[in-house]
Amino acid sequence: MKFKIATPSHYFTDLHLPWDRHLNEWPEEKFVEVARGIHRNVVKFISNQGKVYALKELSTPIAEKEYGLLRELQELELPVVEAVGLVTHRDANLTDEEKAARKSLDGRGLLITNYMVGALPYRVIIENGISKEQLFQMLDALAELLVRLHLSGFYWGDCSFSNALFRRDAGLMAAYLVDAETGDLLDEVPDMRREFDLDLARTNIAGDLMDMEAAACLPGGLDPIDLADSLVDQYNRLWSELTHFEVFDPEDQFLIEKRISRINDLGFDVEEMEISIVDGGKKVRMVPRVVEHWHHKRKLASLTGMHVQENQARRLLNSLNRYRVILSEREAKEIPLPVAAYRWMSEIFNPSLQAVPAELKGDLEDAELFHEILEHRWYLSESSHADVGMPAAAVSYVENVLKKRKS
Amino acid sequence: MASIKFENVIKSYGDVNIIKGLDLDIQDQEFMVLVGPSGCGKSTTLRMIAGLEDITEGNLYIGDRVVNNVHPKDRDVAMVFQSYALYPHMTVYENIAFGLRLRKMAKEEIDQLVTEAAETLGLAHLLERKPKALSGGQRQRVALGRAIVRKPSVFLFDEPLSNLDAELRVQMRAEIANLQKRLGITSVYVTHDQTEAMTMGDRIAVLHDGNLRQVGSPLDLYDTPANVFVAQFIGTPNMNIVKMKVSEDGGKLTHAAVEIDTPAGWKDGVAACKGKDVYVGFRPEHVREETESEWTHTATINGKVTIIETLGHEVVVHFLVEGETKPMIAKMDVHRTPRVGDTVTLHINTNKLHIFNGETQERL
Numbered sequence: 001m002k003f004k005i006a007t008p009s010h011y012f013t014d015l016h017l018p019w020d021r022h023l024n025e026w027p028e029e030k031f032v033e034v035a036r037g038i039h040r041n042v043v044k045f046i047s048n049q050g051k052v053y054a055l056k057e058l059s060t061p062i063a064e065k066e067y068g069l070l071r072e073l074q075e076l077e078l079p080v081v082e083a084v085g086l087v088t089h090r091d092a093n094l095t096d097e098e099k100a101a102r103k104s105l106d107g108r109g110l111l112i113t114n115y116m117v118g119a120l121p122y123r124v125i126i127e128n129g130i131s132k133e134q135l136f137q138m139l140d141a142l143a144e145l146l147v148r149l150h151l152s153g154f155y156w157g158d159c160s161f162s163n164a165l166f167r168r169d170a171g172l173m174a175a176y177l178v179d180a181e182t183g184d185l186l187d188e189v190p191d192m193r194r195e196f197d198l199d200l201a202r203t204n205i206a207g208d209l210m211d212m213e214a215a216a217c218l219p220g221g222l223d224p225i226d227l228a229d230s231l232v233d234q235y236n237r238l239w240s241e242l243t244h245f246e247v248f249d250p251e252d253q254f255l256i257e258k259r260i261s262r263i264n265d266l267g268f269d270v271e272e273m274e275i276s277i278v279d280g281g282k283k284v285r286m287v288p289r290v291v292e293h294w295h296h297k298r299k300l301a302s303l304t305g306m307h308v309q310e311n312q313a314r315r316l317l318n319s320l321n322r323y324r325v326i327l328s329e330r331e332a333k334e335i336p337l338p339v340a341a342y343r344w345m346s347e348i349f350n351p352s353l354q355a356v357p358a359e360l361k362g363d364l365e366d367a368e369l370f371h372e373i374l375e376h377r378w379y380l381s382e383s384s385h386a387d388v389g390m391p392a393a394a395v396s397y398v399e400n401v402l403k404k405r406k407s
Numbered sequence: 408m409a410s411i412k413f414e415n416v417i418k419s420y421g422d423v424n425i426i427k428g429l430d431l432d433i434q435d436q437e438f439m440v441l442v443g444p445s446g447c448g449k450s451t452t453l454r455m456i457a458g459l460e461d462i463t464e465g466n467l468y469i470g471d472r473v474v475n476n477v478h479p480k481d482r483d484v485a486m487v488f489q490s491y492a493l494y495p496h497m498t499v500y501e502n503i504a505f506g507l508r509l510r511k512m513a514k515e516e517i518d519q520l521v522t523e524a525a526e527t528l529g530l531a532h533l534l535e536r537k538p539k540a541l542s543g544g545q546r547q548r549v550a551l552g553r554a555i556v557r558k559p560s561v562f563l564f565d566e567p568l569s570n571l572d573a574e575l576r577v578q579m580r581a582e583i584a585n586l587q588k589r590l591g592i593t594s595v596y597v598t599h600d601q602t603e604a605m606t607m608g609d610r611i612a613v614l615h616d617g618n619l620r621q622v623g624s625p626l627d628l629y630d631t632p633a634n635v636f637v638a639q640f641i642g643t644p645n646m647n648i649v650k651m652k653v654s655e656d657g658g659k660l661t662h663a664a665v666e667i668d669t670p671a672g673w674k675d676g677v678a679a680c681k682g683k684d685v686y687v688g689f690r691p692e693h694v695r696e697e698t699e700s701e702w703t704h705t706a707t708i709n710g711k712v713t714i715i716e717t718l719g720h721e722v723v724v725h726f727l728v729e730g731e732t733k734p735m736i737a738k739m740d741v742h743r744t745p746r747v748g749d750t751v752t753l754h755i756n757t758n759k760l761h762i763f764n765g766e767t768q769e770r771l
Contacts, residue, residue: 211494
């Protein structure tokens with residue numbers, strides 16, 4: 001038996017577990033029940049030292065490939081499940097008789113990934129009841145994930161709702177890749193292969209949603225094919241915005257700034273701009289090289305040390321910037337951004353969270369909780385036609401939202 | 408229906424040639440298996456047919472048409488990947504039909520295509536069932552149904568069985584091969600598993616390091632391997648290969664552990680290598696403790712047994728001979744099994760030798 005462990009924080013080599021058996025042959029009491037999707041392979045969940053792990057039964061070369069790919073994607077800081085280990089040579093300590101009796105173990109490996117707390121499979125989200133708006137948010141999140149992967153040179157080969165997980169992200173959805181066994185990490189995904197990947201995604205998503213339709217879980221009036229097409233449209237819009245070149249007059253240099261700003265708004269950073277003179281010197285041609293994503297996430301982390309998801313970071317930065325304006329007006333001087341960030345943390349963010357009793361937080365992350373308080377503040381301010389402020393909003397949120405939600 | 412033709416096709420990534428001038432004809436309705444070790448270029452070759460890889464040089468034809476620049480959607484090929492997940496709330500019918508529905512085909516047409524596919528796959532009586540009521544093999548057939556219902560001109564299989572359990576893999580090999588015969592659709596199948604290749608393909612193309620090393624029927628490859636690579640790649644256990652010296656008159660092949668009279672059928676080929684080294688190959692089933700009645704010419708070799716693998720009806724014996732560091736292999740009768748450490752005298756059927764040039768490693 002050979003264990004490969006990605007990080008010491010996931011020390012899962014519990015030798016009481018029957019690693020030398022096919023997952024189908026493990027006693028049921030070894031597993032835990034968690035929200036799960038459909039899988040083409042045998043996938044089970046175990047709990048070990050307070051953490052939950054997904055175990056996937058694969059042929060050894062495929063398990064090794066997927067483990068390697070997930071680790072590489074993780075290093076590229078792409079939104080993927082965390083690969084924590086790989087078990088191979090599972091029959092190494094068996095006798096010849098045992099090997100003959102356990103043919104199903106022949107050449108099999110086990111891929112171990114960390115169970116993502118707070119991330120759910122699409123069918124659990126949809127079966128629990130979903131609005132049209134939320135469904136479109138999931139489609140947008142998956143389109144964005146596919147764009148991010150393609151920009152990083154990853155060909156997925158099986159993009160679908162089934163092969164992703166979804167997490168709340170400041171009122172929107174963030175998608176995470178969970179199944180990479182068909183993928184390839186390349187220097188660059190050729191256009192024909194990228195389009196084929198998108199076509200596969202369209203087919204798979206239509207199938208995923210037709211299945212939800214068959215289960216009578218799809219919100220009324222929605223057509224799975226139209227929904228799958230909307231993902232393709234969203235992907236193409238985003239891809240075009242991030243990669244198309246523009247030609248403009250030399251005096252319109254401000255268009256460069258405008259383009260960068262639009263790209264930043266979409267959550268991406270521009271590593272470099274390729275500028276060339278065309279049309280006999282009369283025009284400038286600009287091609288952005290978008291490689292760095294999570295613009296807001298990186299910016300928030302650099303200012304506050306907080307690591308949150310992209311849309312949460314966008315929301316928190318808006319709050320921070322707004323507070324900076326208020327401080328500058330109140331103190332009649334320009335407040336540097338790092339100073340404003342420090343004061344926003346100590347005067348706005350932390351006090352708002354401290355107003356929420358720990359027992360009411362549930363599994364909400366701090367950033368998501370703060371986002372909900374901001375939302376609540378907006379509704380209160382709208383109905384009272386005046387800004388109610390964060391302290392009052394936090395108190396009202398606890399009384400009128402969290403306590404009701406708990407009951 | 409369509410033939411496929413590679414005409415001096417080169418595929419490069421930067422300065423590195425992944426496919427080095429491939430010439431290969433795949434006949435209409437043929438089942439061609441591309442086989443070779445990891446990195447040999449077989450998946451790249453398949454992706455070029457699918458249109459997922461650009462072709463650097465040369466031409467690729469599907470039918471009479473050069474398709475180098477034809478979009479994947481317009482090539483009329485269907486890729487069949489590793490096993491698919493079936494949709495649990497949808498019936499077998501719906502699982503097969505959903506791709507057609509996505510293409511907004513008329514209901515009557517979908518009905519007809521799904522019914523035809525279900526009959527071909529032996530699923531006609533299961534169309535109203537949900538996936539959970541199916542066996543593993545039936546589920547795989549439903550997944551195949553998704554591909555065949557499109558009626559493509561070419562099927563491309565990219566290691567579709569590599570992730571299945573051993574038992575289901577063997578079952579599905581036969582199912583896919585039979586299905587291909589019934590449908591008569593040109594198929595290209597990629598695998599790294601030579602046993603899979605030998606049991607499925609009409610012909611096999613062996614690739615190594617971006618080069619086509621041999622193409623032929625499974626028996627051609629087994630009986631007359633064109634070079635040392637194919638000789639060792641095809642067949643389980645591997646063919647034994649030893650470097651031997653050709654005598655100055657060409658009449659003998661010598662090695663520290665064995666001397667062989669040059670077999671009559673090889674005299675012309677060996678004559679060009681007088682005094683030089685050649686590679687001599689013999690399969691494990693042609694090495695025994697006792698000669699068989701039809702073995703008219705034999706040579707003896709002594710060795711020390713290092714490993715014994717019992718396969719039930721026979722045993723595979725690894726034995727080390729003088730002058731070699733890697734053990735040779737013999738297949739023996741289960742009732743005549745030596746023990747590890749024994750010194751054995753074995754007989755080689757020299758009518759079944761394979762002899763390759765010592766420099767080019769090509770068959771003489």
